[in-house]
Amino acid sequence: MTTTLAGGRAARRQTMRRIRPRRSPAVPLVVALWAGAAAVLWLWWDNTPSLADDTARILAAGRITGLLAGYLMALVVLQMARVPALERRVGSDRVARWHAMSGRYTVCLVAAHVFLTMWAYALQAGRTLGDVVRQTVDSVGSLPDMGKAAIGTGLLFVIAFLSVGGVRRRMPYDTWYHVHLLTYAAVYLTYWHQITAGNDFAVQPTAKTFWYGLYGVVTALVLWYRVVTPIRLNLRHRMYVEAVIEETPGIVSVLIGGRRLHRMGAEAGQFFRWRFKAPGMRFSSHPYSLSAAPRPDMLRITVKAIGDHTARLRELEPGTKVWAEGPYGALTAQRRSRGKVLLVAGGVGITPMRALFETLPGAAGDITLLYRANSTQDLALWGELSAIADERGARLMYAVNSPGGERPDISAERLRQKLPDIGEHDVFLCGPPGFAQSVYEALREAGVPARRIHHESFEM
Amino acid sequence: MRKSHPIRRFVLAGAATVSGIVLLLSLKPATDPASAQAADGAAPPAAASPQGGAEAAGAGTVTGEAARTQYGAVQVRLTVSNGRITRAEAVQAPRGGQSDTVTASAVPRLNRAAVAAQSAGIDAVSGATYTSAGYKQSLQSAIDKANAAGGAARGSGSQGSGSQGSGAQGSGAQGPGSGGQDPGAARARTVTGAVARTQYGPVQVRITVAGGKVTRAEAVQAPRGGQSDTVTAGAVPRLNRAAVAAQSAGIDAVSGATYTSAGYKQSLQSALDRAGG
Numbered sequence: 001m002t003t004t005l006a007g008g009r010a011a012r013r014q015t016m017r018r019i020r021p022r023r024s025p026a027v028p029l030v031v032a033l034w035a036g037a038a039a040v041l042w043l044w045w046d047n048t049p050s051l052a053d054d055t056a057r058i059l060a061a062g063r064i065t066g067l068l069a070g071y072l073m074a075l076v077v078l079q080m081a082r083v084p085a086l087e088r089r090v091g092s093d094r095v096a097r098w099h100a101m102s103g104r105y106t107v108c109l110v111a112a113h114v115f116l117t118m119w120a121y122a123l124q125a126g127r128t129l130g131d132v133v134r135q136t137v138d139s140v141g142s143l144p145d146m147g148k149a150a151i152g153t154g155l156l157f158v159i160a161f162l163s164v165g166g167v168r169r170r171m172p173y174d175t176w177y178h179v180h181l182l183t184y185a186a187v188y189l190t191y192w193h194q195i196t197a198g199n200d201f202a203v204q205p206t207a208k209t210f211w212y213g214l215y216g217v218v219t220a221l222v223l224w225y226r227v228v229t230p231i232r233l234n235l236r237h238r239m240y241v242e243a244v245i246e247e248t249p250g251i252v253s254v255l256i257g258g259r260r261l262h263r264m265g266a267e268a269g270q271f272f273r274w275r276f277k278a279p280g281m282r283f284s285s286h287p288y289s290l291s292a293a294p295r296p297d298m299l300r301i302t303v304k305a306i307g308d309h310t311a312r313l314r315e316l317e318p319g320t321k322v323w324a325e326g327p328y329g330a331l332t333a334q335r336r337s338r339g340k341v342l343l344v345a346g347g348v349g350i351t352p353m354r355a356l357f358e359t360l361p362g363a364a365g366d367i368t369l370l371y372r373a374n375s376t377q378d379l380a381l382w383g384e385l386s387a388i389a390d391e392r393g394a395r396l397m398y399a400v401n402s403p404g405g406e407r408p409d410i411s412a413e414r415l416r417q418k419l420p421d422i423g424e425h426d427v428f429l430c431g432p433p434g435f436a437q438s439v440y441e442a443l444r445e446a447g448v449p450a451r452r453i454h455h456e457s458f459e460m
Numbered sequence: 461m462r463k464s465h466p467i468r469r470f471v472l473a474g475a476a477t478v479s480g481i482v483l484l485l486s487l488k489p490a491t492d493p494a495s496a497q498a499a500d501g502a503a504p505p506a507a508a509s510p511q512g513g514a515e516a517a518g519a520g521t522v523t524g525e526a527a528r529t530q531y532g533a534v535q536v537r538l539t540v541s542n543g544r545i546t547r548a549e550a551v552q553a554p555r556g557g558q559s560d561t562v563t564a565s566a567v568p569r570l571n572r573a574a575v576a577a578q579s580a581g582i583d584a585v586s587g588a589t590y591t592s593a594g595y596k597q598s599l600q601s602a603i604d605k606a607n608a609a610g611g612a613a614r615g616s617g618s619q620g621s622g623s624q625g626s627g628a629q630g631s632g633a634q635g636p637g638s639g640g641q642d643p644g645a646a647r648a649r650t651v652t653g654a655v656a657r658t659q660y661g662p663v664q665v666r667i668t669v670a671g672g673k674v675t676r677a678e679a680v681q682a683p684r685g686g687q688s689d690t691v692t693a694g695a696v697p698r699l700n701r702a703a704v705a706a707q708s709a710g711i712d713a714v715s716g717a718t719y720t721s722a723g724y725k726q727s728l729q730s731a732l733d734r735a736g737g
Contacts, residue, residue, distance in 0.1 A: 041484065044484075045484070045488075048488060048530060049528045049529075049530060050488055050489045050490060050530050051485060051488045051489075051490060051530060052490055052530060052590070052684075053490075053684050056530050056590075057485050060484075060485055060488070061481050061485060064481050064484065065481070101469075104470075105473055108474070109477075117557075121558045124558060124562070124587060125587060126586070126587060139558065142561060143557060143558070143560070143561070144560075197556060197557040197560075198556055198557065199531070199532065199554075199555065199556030199557055199559060200556070201556070
């Protein structure tokens with residue numbers, strides 16, 4: 001049974017507007033981040049008249065790293081607050097990479113801060129570098145809020161350790177995710193000593209106000225976008241599993257019904273984080289792209305069974321309640337800057353491409369889809385893709401391994417041969433990391449500028 | 461999509477952070493620029509007690525200039541009654557983190573010492589070197605103000621405010637022991653010499669004089685950091701002993717510490733001049 005989700009015309013009209021790419025706010029955000037860091041450093045600079053000896057210098061280094069860590073900690077949490085401007089304009093994948101990068105950096109700063117501060121305190125107390133541990137125990141016992149801070153820091157280090165690539169791959173995603181949520185507790189616990197023991201906040205009421213403001217805003221955003229917004233969304237739309245369809249061996253589509261789903265504001269190319277209220281799936285949410293433009297009564301996701309969770313999707317009973325958060329993702333028609341578009345999909349990466357293929361505005365011949373899979377049996381959704389191609393006058397190409405198992409040739413020459421004006425195209429790319437990387441390089445070589453290759457990758 | 465090796469990124473970020481912090485630290489001056497100008501930043505006007513005439517009866521309070529230290533500002537308020545310091549307290553002291561602990565233990569001792577000594581010539585509390593230095597500086601300023609306002613606080617003859625920073629040497633040069641001989645003759649008093657600059661750092665000597673003899677000599681400032689710590693630790697005690705033994709600045713230089721010795725002798729001479737003046 002093939003269920004073609006029609007109704008694409010309405011969706012296409014929705015995105016039918018003048019092509020004017022929305023600029024990503026990434027650059028101003030990064031500028032703001034640096035400005036904030038500069039302000040934090042200035043706070044230290046202004047409060048420190050002089051540094052007479054090495055002890056003072058070590059302590060100053062401890063303070064600088066501490067201030068920066070406290071500042072970045074707020075931003076690391078902010079990056080995961082699911083703020084629409086970040087998720088939909090910068091892109092969830094990019095923000096997640098920022099989060100991982102700044103998270104690692106912050107943990108290093110915290111470690112440096114603890115070590116340097118305790119070293120300086122030890123020297124002040126007439127001890128030596130070797131007494132750092134003893135000094136730490138003393139300080140935790142004697143200074144305000146340091147007990148909390150010590151627990152929080154310990155938590156942070158545990159979380160950081162579990163997030164190291166090798167360790168993380170060895171544990172189930174759900175376990176890792178729930179441990180990772182403890183970061184909120186860690187941040188809360190370490191927050192207090194910044195205010196009570198932080199010299200720069202003790203002497204500068206303005207700085208203290210600013211710090212309260214920073215953490216207050218971040219807390220408010222997290223509560224609003226991670227708690228209130230999803231509750232409202234799900235109360236309004238009340239989603240449930242309508243049907244589960246096997247597209248090809250190993251790839252299933254889940255049809256999701258609900259109320260007024262077109263009002264969720266989802267666009268083709270975006271995804272939701274899904275949670276199915278079925279045994280074993282209740283507590284984990286997973287991001288799956290919409291594989292068709294949303295209809296008022298139905299959404300569809302298409303998923304390849306690779307992990308535990310995806311394999312269980314196949315057994316979902318119709319009527320199972322669904323909890324969704326979203327829409328997220330910036331791989332939408334808004335990225336487009338040219339009339340002509342090439343969509344490149346690798347394997348199950350077809351899902352957002354399928355939705356875009358249907359809805360991207362364009363005249364006959366403007367839209368091309370290149371679909372890479374292992375074999376023709378693995379070309380999921382091929383029936384609908386052909387139907388859309390016929391209806392729209394779009395071009396549809398596939399590349400599969402030869403019967404001998406040889407990989408198809410997706411090189412710059414081949415691409416130019418198939419699309420002589422490839423340099424005039426916007427390219428949307430979705431697929432496994434290795435595939436995406438090689439296609440990206442081929443595209444660049446074929447003359448597509450980097451700014452017109454739109455790609456989403458959740459690889460860290 | 462551009463490739464960036466994680467290790468390379470890690471090393472780059474680490475190197476950038478470390479060099480940034482080192483740069484910031486190295487841009488900060490080693491000596492307190494504010495101490496020379498008597499803390500322009502936080503200097504509430506001294507609440508000098510407007511006692512009627514000189515040595516009028518009745519208590520009044522005088523607040524010294526705030527002394528900025530690297531851990532925070534220190535400001536001392538004195539209660540002066542009949543020309544004597546009856547009470548000393550810190551209206552400002554370093555706060556935050558370890559500073560709270562240090563302040564809590566050091567300031568009460570400094571307060572008691574100030575009342576006992578009736579001068580700024582008090583010993584630094586160990587483990588609170590900077591707070592002590594700032595305290596003494598602010599204390600000296602309060603005493604100066606009290607003198608200016610009400611004549612003489614007894615014992616202000618002990619000149620030199622311990623940790624006078626750069627430049628403003630001889631701040632205690634006014635009215636040595638003005639009429640304060642009666643108790644002062646028997647009691648020991650301390651005199652701090654001018655700062656002598658050497659290429660490794662400033663040297664400043666404080667002597668304790670009792671009965672016209674130098675009973676004790678010590679360096680309130682000496683070169684520090686790196687090799688200097690070793691040299692200072694080896695040379696200064698010997699110079700101190702030599703000064704007491706010689707009762708003059710004509711002491712031998714300690715070998716291996718030529719510059720420190722020269723600075724020491726220079727500051728010692730200045731202290732002797734002031735004490736004998």
